[in-house]
Amino acid sequence: MFTIRNFENEFEFFQDMLYESIHIPENKPSKEVLLISPDIRKYHEGWGRKGDKALIAVDAENKTVGAVWYRLFDDNNKSYGYIDGNTPEIGMAVSKEVRGRGVGTLLMHNIIQQAKDEGYNAISLSVDLENSSAIHIYQKLGFKDYEVVGTSKTMIYKF
Template sequence: MFYIRNLENEFEFFLDMLYESIHIPESKPSKEALLNSPDIRKYHEGWGRRGDRALIAFNTKNQAVGAVWYRLFDDNTKSYGFIDCNTPEIGIAVSEEVRGKGVGTLLMRKIIQQAKDEGYINISLSVDLKNDAAINIYKKLGFKDYEVVGTSKTMIYKL
């Protein structure tokens, strides 16, 4: 059993999950190096601005086990899954010990509902082309292919 709530005091856990969400199968840089690189820093720097939302999943022992988030970007700070300035981009990761137990799907459904409640028309995400398991889950949730850029696929969900 898992429960979901808004990010409160778990910013370090959020950063851990952001690091985990970045698919680099071999020679992945350290958390500090990767999260401070210019292409990744924009996903967390100044967190708490308009359009930032994060949800944290907890197990029955009240341990954080997963996170999903979205953030708005603009033409000057385009993200990997950038569609436009009004489409938040989602990121997600779950702790290794709970993978395959439905936490990711639960988080995705909650963040989709959150985006609907906040009046967004679309949400997007970027996924590594080789991450077939994630792509299949996103398609089952209703995400559609939008474009391929380099080694990543951008997908969109129309709310």
């Protein structure tokens, strides 16, 4: 049994999940190195600004096991899954020990509803082209292909 709740003060766990969400199959840099790189730092730096939202999954013992979040970007600070300044980009990761048990799907359903409730018209995400299992899950949830840039696919979910 898993429960979804609002992000509280678990910034270190959020950073752990951000690191896990970055698909680098071989020679992945350490968390400390990767999270300070300019392309990744923009996803967590100054967290808590307008448009930032995160949800946390916890297990029956109240242990954090996954997270999903979104953030708005703009033309001067584009993200990998950037559509426009009114479309938040989602990131998500689940702890290895609970993968395949529906936590990711539960998180995604909750963040989609959250974005809809907040009045957004769409949400986006970026996924590595080699991450076929994630692409399949996103398609099942209703995300559609938007564009391919380099080794990543941007997908969009319209309300």
